[in-house]
Amino acid sequence: MTAARPQASGGRRPGFGAVQALLGLVLAALCVAPFAIVLVVSFGQVVEGASWRWALSLENYLRFFVGLEWPASTSFLYLQKLWWTLVYAGLAAVIAVAFAFPFTWLTTRQSRRIQTVWLVFLLSSLSLSEVFVVMGWDVLLSNRSGLPMVFRETGLTDWLQSVGWFDTLRDWGMATPRNVRFKTSVFATVLTMSYLVFPYAVILLYPALSRLDPAMLEAARTMGARPFTVIRTVVLPAARLPLTGAALLLFVYLLGAYVVVSVFADPARQTLTITIYESVRGATLNAPFGAAQAVILLLTAGGFLLASLRLSRLAEAKA
Amino acid sequence: MSSGEPGPGAPQGDPADLRLWDVRKTFPGGAVAVESVDLRFPAGELTALLGPSGCGKTTLLRMIAGLESPSFGRIELGGEDITDLPAHKRRFGMVFQNFALFPHLTVAENVAYSLAIEGVAKPKRRARAEELLDLVQLPGYGARRIGELSGGQRQRVAIARALAQEPSVFLLDEPMSALDAKLREEMQVELRLLQQRLGITTVVVTHDQREAMTMADRIVVMSNGRAEQVGPPQEVYQRPANRFVAGFIGKANFLSGTADRGEVLLATGARLSVAPAANFRDGAPVQVACRPEWTFLASEPGANTLAGRVAFVRDIGQVREIHVETPAGPQVCELPFSSPARPRLGDAVHLFLPPELIRVFPAQDRAEAA
Known part of the structure; x- marks a missing residue:
């Protein structure tokens, strides 16, 4: 008697493979097509009157790295924009994860019911759009009705002046001669960005931290570790990968932040997302140059992801 | 909470013994895990807490370790009240059911964890880890990752790690449950020999009467949060105190x-x-x-x-x-x-x-x- 041969696809019907392949193709096309169009446009040339034409020119890339007048003169304006894009996204991602870690850790120590309440609250806060969040913080940080007013009315401004810290804030561009000023500043931009992605950071960290074996923490305690030492020597190393992953994901997400930067960033310290929009839809109307900036931003994000992947693999190999 | 002062009927023995006086544990919600337990764990002896699942033996062990606070009663070591002493200050060596080894550390780093916390210098830590790995018959395993070890090897590492801080009391929570039957029998004998060699006061939680009979100097048979009978294995087997003990042991x-x-x-x-x-x-x-x-x-x-x-x-x-x-x-x-x-x-x-x-x-x- 001949035994029936098991199906190679683990018992699935043959048509499933074809459907899966078709779906894969559609998804790939949807992902690749927009990027391919942007890539092609980035090599195009602008036509006066808000249009562009096909070309194979590096002009837009040259303009990005060394300026329009090169080689007569060199400008690093767009490299600076790229720098600020990375700085804002990097700082905000790290700050969000740094705050989310203790918050999530303490949440996982609570009863299941309290955990659920917090998670539902955080998930519902995700429904707030970037515009809504920015509007709230705009009012909160505005010079006439927000925190600066609170500083002045409560005497905090006077106290800052008396202890000499007010001058430091002025040096940082966070105070006028009379009162503190949060708009526009790196502080306000990074703060709002961090706030924006904080719920994401918690949700990204929650699965890893809630799955951490409580016996490991108890074992550390029985071996003389105080609660903070347990976190430092057991929890943090065990959560290293999720922490890095969350920070990276948020960093890449924040590279594309637009509304926050347009409202809170100093015009001289704005990011590529602003200039890309200006090129494509705004005042300058230069779609090929906007596309070149978008490609560079995308490649930079990809470069960071690849570098992190390599680093984590190296760390794993070393471990 | 410290209470349960020793009464006139309190168990007597060596002043270095570990003692529980009227220890009780009620969890929030009203579930009673341990009901008025008076026990003496003689210094240098191995005592097995034996009973079916849910009888309160692990809760009792966790209270001894300082991982749970008694709702009532008093825990003493060498005459000193340690009821409210936190786990990190008690520093009793403990082996967990799933061993709870740290996957981000090597075998030697796991073993020397308590020494690192104490601030012992690295060369001294390494030497102590090697010494302990020799003791548990894992020489040369120090550089390995936890993921590279078998169940039996992990158990040995967990034992070595718990012994690194030279604890006054050694606690084991169902240490054999993750091992297969053959390895379990071998490890029971090895653990008993090791305990006898070190002369350390040891408390083992188990639901396996054969394991308790093999290893223990004394068995505490527990049921519904109470100690039903305490005595040497043969006494408990030959002269069970009640129907439950007669049915549970043998x-x-x-x-x-x-x-x-x-x-x-x-x-x-x-x-x-x-x-x-x-x-x-x-x-x-x-x-x-x-x-x-x-x-x-x-x-x-x-x-x-x-x-x-x-x-x-x-x-x-x-x-x-x-x-x-x-x-x-x-x-x-x-x-x-x-x-x-x-x-x-x-x-x-x-x-x-x-x-x-x-x-x-x-x-x-x-x-x-x-």
């Missing part, structure tokens, strides 16, 4: 009856002599327990015999197990495999229950009532 045949002039009158009308005579008021409902290896085949009816018919026979290695249906209920008799008696299915037989090997208990004891 196998036993049970018969129902009433006390009658120091004997037991079975519901079938048969009488069983008991030596010494059962100390119950006449007419009190009682349960008779007799272990299968103490139940013999008799050639003819007589005193302390039960007539029956063989319902099932099976050979288990050294013994042959004969299941007999009697009017008083099913009974099991174990004969040495070398015994010439070879009853077959359906044979009429007589079972002899020796008076000196019969144990009599009240019909319903505390453990059952709960």
Whole structure:
């Protein structure tokens, strides 16, 4: 008697493979097509009157790295924009994860019911759009009705002046001669960005931290570790990968932040997302140059992801 | 919470012993895990907390370790009250059920974890880790990752790690449950030898009576949060304090009856002599327990015999197990495999229950009532 041969696809019907392949193709096309169009446009040339034409020119890339007048003169304006894009996204991602870690850790120590309440609250806060969040913080940080007013009315401004810290804030561009000023500043931009992605950071960290074996923490305690030492020597190393992953994901997400930067960033310290929009839809109307900036931003994000992947693999190999 | 001052009936012993005075634990919500336990863990001895799942043995161990606070009572070590001392200050070595090794550290780093916390210099830590790995027969394993180890090796690492801080008390929570049967038997012997070599006060939680009998100097049989019996393994086996212990430790045949002039009158009308005579008021409902290896085949009816018919026979290695249906209920008799008696299915037989090997208990004891 001949035994029936098991199906190679683990018992699935043959048509499933074809459907899966078709779906894969559609998804790939949807992902690749927009990027391919942007890539092609980035090599195009602008036509006066808000249009562009096909070309194979590096002009837009040259303009990005060394300026329009090169080689007569060199400008690093767009490299600076790229720098600020990375700085804002990097700082905000790290700050969000740094705050989310203790918050999530303490949440996982609570009863299941309290955990659920917090998670539902955080998930519902995700429904707030970037515009809504920015509007709230705009009012909160505005010079006439927000925190600066609170500083002045409560005497905090006077106290800052008396202890000499007010001058430091002025040096940082966070105070006028009379009162503190949060708009526009790196502080306000990074703060709002961090706030924006904080719920994401918690949700990204929650699965890893809630799955951490409580016996490991108890074992550390029985071996003389105080609660903070347990976190430092057991929890943090065990959560290293999720922490890095969350920070990276948020960093890449924040590279594309637009509304926050347009409202809170100093015009001289704005990011590529602003200039890309200006090129494509705004005042300058230069779609090929906007596309070149978008490609560079995308490649930079990809470069960071690849570098992190390599680093984590190296760390794993070393471990 | 510290209370439960030692009373007049408090257990006595070496001042270096670990003692529990009236320790209780009620969880939020009202679930009672441990009910008024008074215990003495003699210094240098291995005590097994034995009982079925949910009997409170792990909660008791966790209270000893400082991982749970008693709701009431007092825990002392060497006469010093340690009830409210946090786990990191007690520094009792503990081996967890799943070993709880740190996957981000090497074997040596795991073993030397407590020394690193103490701030011991690296070369000294490394030397101590090597010494302990030698002790648990894992020399040269220091640089390995935890993921590269087998279950038995992980257990040894967990033991070495718990011993690194030279603890005054060594606690093990079901340390063999993650191991296969063969390895479990080997590790029971190894662990016992190691404990004897180090002379460390040890408390092992287990639900496996064979494991407890193999390793322990004393067994605490627990049920429903109470210590039902405390004693050396043979004493607990030979002289179970109640029906629960008789049924939980080893196998036993049970018969129902009433006390009658120091004997037991079975519901079938048969009488069983008991030596010494059962100390119950006449007419009190009682349960008779007799272990299968103490139940013999008799050639003819007589005193302390039960007539029956063989319902099932099976050979288990050294013994042959004969299941007999009697009017008083099913009974099991174990004969040495070398015994010439070879009853077959359906044979009429007589079972002899020796008076000196019969144990009599009240019909319903505390453990059952709960």
